[in-house]
Amino acid sequence: MTPIRRLHQGGWWWLLAWFVVTCFVYLPGLSGGFLFDDYPNIVDNRGVQPTEASVGSLVRAALSSPASDFKRPLASLSFAANFLATGLDPFWMKLTNVIIHLLNGLVAFLLVRALLRTQTCTRMYSGALAAWITGAWMVLPVNLTAVLYIVQRMESLANLFVLLGLLGYVTARQRMRISDGAPSDRRRSMEIRAVLLCSASLSLPMIAGLLAKETAVMLPLYAALVEWVVFGFRRTDSRTDWRIAGLFVLLLVVPMAIGLAWLLPGILRPETWAARDFTLASRLLSEARIVATYVDWIIAPLPDALSFYHDDFQVSTGLLHPWTTLASLAALLSLLGVGLWQRRRHPLFSLGVLLFLGCHLLTGTILPLELVYEHRNYFASLGVLLAIMPPLAALPSSMGGPTAQLLRLPRRALLLAMVFWWIALTAFTAKAWGDPLRLAEELAARAPQSPRAQYELGRTYIIYSRYDPSSPFTKLAYAPLERAAALPGSSILPQQALIFMNSRMHLSLKDAWWDSMISKLRARRPGVQDESSLGALTQCQVEHACDLPKSRMIAAYLAALSHPNPSARLLAMYGDYAWNVLGDRALGLRMLSEAVAADPAEPAYRITLVRMFLAEGDRAEAGLALHGLESLNIGGRLDGTIRELHARLDAM
Numbered sequence: 001m002t003p004i005r006r007l008h009q010g011g012w013w014w015l016l017a018w019f020v021v022t023c024f025v026y027l028p029g030l031s032g033g034f035l036f037d038d039y040p041n042i043v044d045n046r047g048v049q050p051t052e053a054s055v056g057s058l059v060r061a062a063l064s065s066p067a068s069d070f071k072r073p074l075a076s077l078s079f080a081a082n083f084l085a086t087g088l089d090p091f092w093m094k095l096t097n098v099i100i101h102l103l104n105g106l107v108a109f110l111l112v113r114a115l116l117r118t119q120t121c122t123r124m125y126s127g128a129l130a131a132w133i134t135g136a137w138m139v140l141p142v143n144l145t146a147v148l149y150i151v152q153r154m155e156s157l158a159n160l161f162v163l164l165g166l167l168g169y170v171t172a173r174q175r176m177r178i179s180d181g182a183p184s185d186r187r188r189s190m191e192i193r194a195v196l197l198c199s200a201s202l203s204l205p206m207i208a209g210l211l212a213k214e215t216a217v218m219l220p221l222y223a224a225l226v227e228w229v230v231f232g233f234r235r236t237d238s239r240t241d242w243r244i245a246g247l248f249v250l251l252l253v254v255p256m257a258i259g260l261a262w263l264l265p266g267i268l269r270p271e272t273w274a275a276r277d278f279t280l281a282s283r284l285l286s287e288a289r290i291v292a293t294y295v296d297w298i299i300a301p302l303p304d305a306l307s308f309y310h311d312d313f314q315v316s317t318g319l320l321h322p323w324t325t326l327a328s329l330a331a332l333l334s335l336l337g338v339g340l341w342q343r344r345r346h347p348l349f350s351l352g353v354l355l356f357l358g359c360h361l362l363t364g365t366i367l368p369l370e371l372v373y374e375h376r377n378y379f380a381s382l383g384v385l386l387a388i389m390p391p392l393a394a395l396p397s398s399m400g401g402p403t404a405q406l407l408r409l410p411r412r413a414l415l416l417a418m419v420f421w422w423i424a425l426t427a428f429t430a431k432a433w434g435d436p437l438r439l440a441e442e443l444a445a446r447a448p449q450s451p452r453a454q455y456e457l458g459r460t461y462i463i464y465s466r467y468d469p470s471s472p473f474t475k476l477a478y479a480p481l482e483r484a485a486a487l488p489g490s491s492i493l494p495q496q497a498l499i500f501m502n503s504r505m506h507l508s509l510k511d512a513w514w515d516s517m518i519s520k521l522r523a524r525r526p527g528v529q530d531e532s533s534l535g536a537l538t539q540c541q542v543e544h545a546c547d548l549p550k551s552r553m554i555a556a557y558l559a560a561l562s563h564p565n566p567s568a569r570l571l572a573m574y575g576d577y578a579w580n581v582l583g584d585r586a587l588g589l590r591m592l593s594e595a596v597a598a599d600p601a602e603p604a605y606r607i608t609l610v611r612m613f614l615a616e617g618d619r620a621e622a623g624l625a626l627h628g629l630e631s632l633n634i635g636g637r638l639d640g641t642i643r644e645l646h647a648r649l650d651a652m
Helices: 003-009 012-031 038-043 055-062 073-086 090-116 126-138 150-180 184-210 214-231 242-267 280-299 324-341 347-363 380-393 402-406 408-433 436-446 451-465 472-486 493-504 511-523 528-542 550-561 568-582 585-598 603-616 619-630 639-650
Strands: none
Touching: 012 090, 012 126, 012 408, 038 150, 055 073, 073 090, 073 150, 090 126, 090 150, 090 347, 090 380, 126 380, 126 408, 150 184, 150 214, 184 214, 184 242, 214 242, 214 347, 280 324, 280 347, 280 380, 324 347, 347 380, 380 408, 408 436, 436 451, 451 472, 451 493, 472 493, 493 511, 493 528, 511 528, 511 550, 528 550, 528 568, 550 568, 568 585, 568 603, 585 603, 603 619, 603 639, 619 639
């Protein structure tokens, strides 16, 4: 067989064509800007903006992410690498995301082809079919945010290791099957190598993926589903393979039990849910509707559904409130039942269903995360396509009688129509992502009841106004911001933006904006966005760019701090305000000391505290605080700062 023929049969030409289509679809979106969580994680995060590639600066970058207590160091290092190469340019960061997406497509192709080759009915066409499944996955509209939303490199990078782990596992299991038929003198060594590859494929990629995002912890579960459906925990002689069963006990069952024992006490505490608009019970009910909706978003998405911002989602308060809660729960249970029922007759369909449902066990159950995000389907959507595309492809070897033959053309026509729709919708949305103003207007139109979408539109108008009162964008900014402020469940971001904008432009500040902001802070525990809003107003006043009434700012901070166990970040911000704006150094020191006590592992608060003690001339307290800072100097990440503080301390 010629090399060209092998490439054709292996599906490589089809895959190359899909790579070209994917690049063409995403190219218009590369010219856009940063968005939403890109700011705290990248734009405003000095840790991922090193001036040199020293060990200390890279360690500092790796441990700088505010997105998670686990810091996601690999993702942060990739942002730092982008910054070192091209600065804070979103084009190159998005291009890096596209490259990671293409790498995922390559590994997904190899994985899907390996799975298709385990089944007689799809073995002959495994290359082309795997390329089409993977190509469709690469252009799915629901996966766009995992590519063009820069910060969600965390998701795509974590799943690169998940896919690599699954590919390694399937390859190892196929080798174990081959070894069963080998001569006895070779069988043992082949089996040992295959078991070691299984173990390495489940553990090493999971560890690497966890350094990008916690979703990589699901790798052993996905492998267990593949094992159960495709290989059955058995050898070729149908005997149970206890080595594989024991491997999953060690790498899945035991860690899962330990993880639940660690998580459940915190999850069951009411204060864990204090900053959310839902409880544990309402979250579980709501997620039934959300996961059912994800199926629709993957297979038959509409532009209005994929609105990026989903903070307008109506939380379920009972099985019939709304009634779609019960209907969605019944649909998911039915889907699970069909998946289990078809395990022997149509194993790939069963596997796809189980992978989709299994993927959402982490983010769609008991963890107090936000309810809805499109990027949570990055891996799950591959499972859906694995389930639906082989039947729609209507391969000759899978066709039944005359009726099935008659349905062959309509099935393929439906598949082609779906694929073309996915390409068109992703291309259309990617084009909007290439223009910040167009994107803000598009997302606000898709989600008119979303406070975040309306706020982002107003914020974009402010940016385009360049703080010029005579700019037409200035007038446009007020309506979406005031609309966002009035929507139920909104944070104080819209009020903060209105106050910030008018103060920067030396325009009057409405009492209603202050009253609404303070009332929201008093009514519920402030979330991350609320804290960021107060921080932005404080920074503006510290830099003398805003003239804000001190009585209002104090009232806002006191309202935010009135809730039990305020965050270290909030305490530190109030300390900054007290020290630099109010001139109350005693209050500033007290707030920073409380911030250090609330989060002793965060060096930024200790650094500020040392500087405050130095400014006060308190050498003894400065030395104690500096000693505490030195204990956090992992990998030399704080060397420069510690040298500077020591020099100031020695000069006293």
